[in-house]
Amino acid sequence: MDILSLTAVELAKAIREGKTTSVEATQAVLDKIAASEDTYHCYVTVEREKALQQAAGVQKKIEAGELTGPLAGVPFAIKDNMCTEGTLTTCSSKILENFVPTFSAEAVLNLEKAGAVILGKTNMDEFAMGSTTETSYYGVTKNPRNPEHVPGGSSGGSAAAVAAEECFAALGSDTGGSIRQPASYCGVVGMKPTYGTVSRYGLIAYGSSLDQIGPLTKDVTDCATVLEAITSHDPKDSTSMKRENTDFTSALVADVKGMKIGIPRDYFGEGLDPEVRDAVLAAAEVLKAQGAEVEEFDLSLVDYAIPTYYTIAAAEASSNLERFDGVKYGYRAQDAEDLHTMYKRSRSQGFGPEVKRRIMLGSFVLSSGYYDAYYLKALRVKALIKKAFDEAFAKYDVILGPVAPTTAPKLGSSLADPIKMYLGDIYTISINLAGLPGISVPCGTDSQGLPIGMQLIGDCFKEKTLIRAAYTYEQSVK
Numbered sequence: 034m035d036i037l038s039l040t041a042v043e044l045a046k047a048i049r050e051g052k053t054t055s056v057e058a059t060q061a062v063l064d065k066i067a068a069s070e071d072t073y074h075c076y077v078t079v080e081r082e083k084a085l086q087q088a089a090g091v092q093k094k095i096e097a098g099e100l101t102g103p104l105a106g107v108p109f110a111i112k113d114n115m116c117t118e119g120t121l122t123t124c125s126s127k128i129l130e131n132f133v134p135t136f137s138a139e140a141v142l143n144l145e146k147a148g149a150v151i152l153g154k155t156n157m158d159e160f161a162m163g164s165t166t167e168t169s170y171y172g173v174t175k176n177p178r179n180p181e182h183v184p185g186g187s188s189g190g191s192a193a194a195v196a197a198e199e200c201f202a203a204l205g206s207d208t209g210g211s212i213r214q215p216a217s218y219c220g221v222v223g224m225k226p227t228y229g230t231v232s233r234y235g236l237i238a239y240g241s242s243l244d245q246i247g248p249l250t251k252d253v254t255d256c257a258t259v260l261e262a263i264t265s266h267d268p269k270d271s272t273s274m275k276r277e278n279t280d281f282t283s284a285l286v287a288d289v290k291g292m293k294i295g296i297p298r299d300y301f302g303e304g305l306d307p308e309v310r311d312a313v314l315a316a317a318e319v320l321k322a323q324g325a326e327v328e329e330f331d332l333s334l335v336d337y338a339i340p341t342y343y344t345i346a347a348a349e350a351s352s353n354l355e356r357f358d359g360v361k362y363g364y365r366a367q368d369a370e371d372l373h374t375m376y377k378r379s380r381s382q383g384f385g386p387e388v389k390r391r392i393m394l395g396s397f398v399l400s401s402g403y404y405d406a407y408y409l410k411a412l413r414v415k416a417l418i419k420k421a422f423d424e425a426f427a428k429y430d431v432i433l434g435p436v437a438p439t440t441a442p443k444l445g446s447s448l449a450d451p452i453k454m455y456l457g458d459i460y461t462i463s464i465n466l467a468g469l470p471g472i473s474v475p476c477g478t479d480s481q482g483l484p485i486g487m488q489l490i491g492d493c494f495k496e497k498t499l500i501r502a503a504y505t506y507e508q509s510v511k
């Protein structure tokens with residue numbers, strides 16, 4: 034049995050049936066990490082001994098019949114912006130180079146309750162700001178489908194680790210596309226759930242009104258299973274919702290008969306790579322052939338999504354990142370003669386250029402005199418974007434489009450022009466502004482062999498509809 038090629042759900046089944054053990058699987062994936070990390074660099078931290086110990090504990094519980102769930106014994110990777118008790122958590126920033134949390138994020142605890150083994154922490158854009166994982170202080174991650182290209186971002190390490198078989202599944206976070214876009218670039222499945230579904234407790238905040246944790250997996254079955262495991266109502270996160278019917282795996286049914294799918298014309302205009310367009314439209318045809326009703330419609334306001342997102346996300350980031358001052362966490366500049374200089378030097382030396390750009394932009398749009406013109410206006414446009422989606426979901430069950438305008442760019446080609454990089458988020462960010470769920474599903478490759486992702490967007494709380502559509506597509510093209 035080639036353990037590494039199994040999905041998370043297949044591996045857990047093999048462990049339950051005694052065909053392998055959690056320890057054997059953990060050892061196999063640690064060997065794979067040792068062999069391929071030099072090439073891909075998916076992780077900031079790998080916890081070899083801890084993972085093997087955890088696997089041994091989990092295996093005992095499985096054998097004693099105390100852990101019976103569909104993920105028991107499965108080794109996972111966690112994005113390095115989720116706190117993990119006793120394990121370095123850097124957000125891929127120098128400012129957190131020595132931060133070892135005393136508690137774990139609720140989503141991580143939920144996974145551990147389900148019997149997951151935590152392998153380590155994955156590389157990301159610094160504080161999740163970026164679309165390529167190149168803004169990490171700890172070096173770039175390479176795309177396992179073609180190491181000359183970026184894995185996407187900001188959850189690039191998590192997506193690459195799944196694609197490189199350096200874990201069986203991973204957690205990422207998505208503020209403006211950070212799960213879906215790297216999933217699309219690396220040819221894996223990635224889902225951003227409805228805002229409030231997965232607790233943000235222990236997720237180091239970037240844009241708090243937009244951030245959401247979600248799964249990156251090898252297939253749709255794993256995605257639904259991981260989502261089910263990490264979903265919970267958590268009083269420690271004031272935006273966490275009490276949701277009913279979160280048995281997402283019950284939606285793994287290959288049937289879209291009568292499902293109404295809308296294709297926004299605005300998502301197929303200027304800037305979209307023709308190969309991406311063709312692959313996504315071909316995927317829509319597959320769903321049509323399975324009985325879905327597919328039609329085009331106009332989803333206005335798409336053009337306003339980028340400025341709105343980058344105003345709100347930067348504003349929230351500038352406030353959230355105030356806590357990194359050299360006193361309470363992480364890096365502190367040495368030899369400062371007074372407190373103010375110590376703050377200034379710690380932050381100047383601790384943050385990278387993209388993070389500084391956002392802090393400055395965010396402070397600007399929140400400053401008196403500019404608050405109404407920028408921040409408040411962005412909040413108003415955000416409400417209009419939500420309204421446009423509400424109108425669309427009065428007609429359609431699912432909105433289908435591309436995840437990103439292109440396939441993965443070459444390493445080193447994106448950072449020189451930040452505005453161009455921001456424009457690449459055009460199809461993903463309005464979903465965060467509206468709080469909606471979205472899933473990225475692989476739908477082919479371009480002429481260079483780089484993966485293409487189709488994005489399915491649902492109304493709030495309609496993850497099951499997305500899972501059903503994604504699963505139907507996946508089964509049809511198998």
Ligand SMILES: NC(=O)C[C@H](N)C(=O)O
Binds near residue numbers: 161206
């Ligand atoms: N965090 C994200 O979702 C990625 C987005 N490109 C950003 O830089 O904000």
